[in-house]
Amino acid sequence: MNLTGVSAVRAPTKMRTISQTLPFITRCAAIAKGFETGHRTDFSVEAEKAVLVSVDLPKRPWPTDDPCDEIRGLAEAAGARVVGELTQKRHEIHLATYIGSGKVGELKELVEASDADVVIFDNDLHPAQGRNLEKALGVKVLDRSELILDIFATRARTLESRLQVELAQLEYSLPRLKNMWTHLSRQKGGGIGLRGPGETQLEEDRRLAGKRIGDLKQKIAEVQGRKEREVKSRREEFTVSLVGYTNAGKSRLMNTLTKADVFVKNQLFSTLDTRTRQWHIPDFGKVLLSDTVGFIRDLPHHLVASFKATLEEARQAKLLLHVVDASNPQAERHIEAVNAVLKELDCDKNPILLVLNKIDAVADRTALDVLRADHPKAVAVSGLTGEGIDTLTATVVEMLSKDFVEAEVVASTSNGKAIAYLNAHAEIFRQDYRGEEVVFRCVLPRHLVHHVQATGATVTAGK
Ligand SMILES: Nc1nc2c(ncn2[C@@H]2O[C@H](COP(=O)(O)OP(=O)(O)OP(=O)(O)O)[C@@H](O)[C@H]2O)c(=O)[nH]1
Ligand SMILES: [Mg+2]
Structure with a gap:
């Protein structure tokens, strides 16, 4: 046949x-x-x-x-x-x-x-x-x-992602209830205007589903609130998030960069929950790197909405590494689909670095050249072989460094708060004592300047 x-x-x-x-x-x-x-x-x-x-x-x-x-x-x-x-x-x-x-x-x-x-x-x-x-x-x-x-x-493994998935499933099913019961009541001989058992059942179902949706939304809002506070508490850190199409190699890259051991598998949606690990960059310092859930074209809208809490790290990251599988002939379409979801999540304003991954597996070099030409700022790497990782690291440092300022900070020797703060967050080159004062020459994240000032220290930028 x-x-x-x-x-x-x-x-x-x-x-x-x-x-x-x-x-x-x-x-x-x-x-x-x-x-x-x-x-x-x-x-x-x-x-x-x-x-x-x-x-x-x-x-x-x-x-x-x-x-x-x-x-x-x-x-x-x-x-x-x-x-x-x-x-x-x-x-x-x-x-x-x-x-x-x-x-x-x-x-x-x-x-x-x-x-x-x-x-x-x-x-x-x-x-x-x-x-x-x-x-x-x-x-x-x-x-x-x-x-x-x-x-x-x-x-879904964590309570958070289970709540999110249940909400998405229920919201997806709710509009379908009516059709289902109309269908049944027709089978049972019920007609328009007749309050047959189907109709009563439909109302009861809607009420139950509506209540559950309300409960879930409330629980998710609590989780989201907690998460926001948790992520905000890291605002003094350099937070970088890996985002991208499912199976692009985000988790593998996370392992390569941070020597972590997160789950990597050749299947769609291996990662559902955000994982954050420390990435130590020599001569720069500590960066918090998060691995997130993968995206796909036409991702169900309810799912995107309910996964906002999981993607909080990405929303608040100082830099997004948009990982794309450059060996996939659909790479350009994947980039577009990811950009669309990022927009929907309000993440498209964050600085983004495109990472062309899996270059070891690219069969068609011309396709890679086209991708590179279309995205001249992108960095090409292989999370598997390590090729290009040094360039990626240097670019990340460069992008994060844009937010730095060289400064002279003068604090009283009794200002333990300022001294501790600088030791934790600044790169200090020189430290001189002038009587009751200590003078630091350092590089400081720009957004932290006012925190240092709030301790009572004087900050003079550009010295
Ligand atoms: N050849 C090659 N394979 C890679 C590379 N990076 C990842 N892979 C493989 O691609 C598959 C997916 O990798 P993951 O790191 O799990 O991908 P992911 O983006 O985290 O996927 P999800 O969590 O499902 O969204 C695995 O089989 C990896 O071994 C690479 O640089 N080269
Ligand atoms: Mg993954």
């Missing part, structure tokens, strides 16, 4: 191992919650056989000649085994089923032939479309946002 656009069945992919501890608890909670509220929270695809569908639309064209590349990575990251793929180019979506009826027939054949348990769309479906497709295909149908939410749900 030769089905147009259907790729050969792929070899089985490896099963998820890292998320096997938490998902069970998370899922039980999700299922219990779904049971309580009557809405579908089972986005899970772990260990399921999946058929992928990608639709090319004028507004959302395929980025590569392998249209399922990214959704395949996502499905595998969620633990699914990809058993088939189907693609279609359309001018506009089919209102009822997203893809045309002929294609639905083809998809059904593929699902049956491959004995698939789930169909995953690379596009976002309207709830009614998902439902119609499920009816026609006889298997669970998920869209891209649901899949991303599932990955986040199974990877």
Whole structure:
């Protein structure tokens, strides 16, 4: 059988191992919650056989000649085994089923032939479309946002990220409740204007879901407040955040720079929680480096909103290192997608240094030259081999140093506060005693000048 656009069945992919501890608890909670509220929270695809569908639309064209590349990575990251793929180019979506009826027939054949348990769309479906497709295909149908939410749900480890994911999932599901119950009440013979059981249930579900959303928002606000205070307390430090597309190599770079041992894996969304480590730069000092959650194109909006607390470090960082996998043919698109999320998070005003990573793995040197030409200020490195790390370090120092001032500070010898402050935050070249006074010649972070002045010391800049 030769089905147009259907790729050969792929070899089985490896099963998820890292998320096997938490998902069970998370899922039980999700299922219990779904049971309580009557809405579908089972986005899970772990260990399921999946058929992928990608639709090319004028507004959302395929980025590569392998249209399922990214959704395949996502499905595998969620633990699914990809058993088939189907693609279609359309001018506009089919209102009822997203893809045309002929294609639905083809998809059904593929699902049956491959004995698939789930169909995953690379596009976002309207709830009614998902439902119609499920009816026609006889298997669970998920869209891209649901899949991303599932990955986040199974990877969330800290209380903070679990709260954030639950909120995103609930907010995603809430507008879908109505459709679901309208559908059921129609099945039960209820009609417009009739307050059938579905309608009562819908109200009850909405109330429960709304209450839970309120509780979650309050808890997240508490976490966010704590986090903001914690991050602000580090404002006297040099804070640098690694941001970038998922799988760009942020965690590997963090390990290379700080000799840390954070989790690195060739899969999408390995990191969900921000980790901060000290990075000692010789002749400069201590920098606090944070590794953050990766971004992806079309990241579900609710997820971005709820992950603001996790990204607080990035929001308040003095410098962002935007890491991009330069060996990926989609590097330029990844840069655009990351910039869009940074904008949404209000991080785009922070100084940003683009880091072209994985240069050891670049097969097409011309593509790298194009990237370099388009981003002349970018630094090319390999987190794996260490190539370019010295240049990266020097550039970071240069960018952070812009915020420095050479100064002469005069303090009373009894001003222990000023002396301790300078010892902690300044690079001191000379220290002379003049009677009751001590004179420091030092380099001081510009934003700390007023803190030194507040101790009663006199600061004369530019000496
Ligand atoms: N060849 C090569 N591979 C690299 C390099 N840096 C990272 N990798 C690999 O790329 C994969 C992803 O690396 P991570 O550091 O986990 O990527 P990440 O950006 O933290 O990914 P998420 O946390 O999922 O967003 C791993 O298999 C790494 O070993 C590099 O410089 N060269
Ligand atoms: Mg990571």
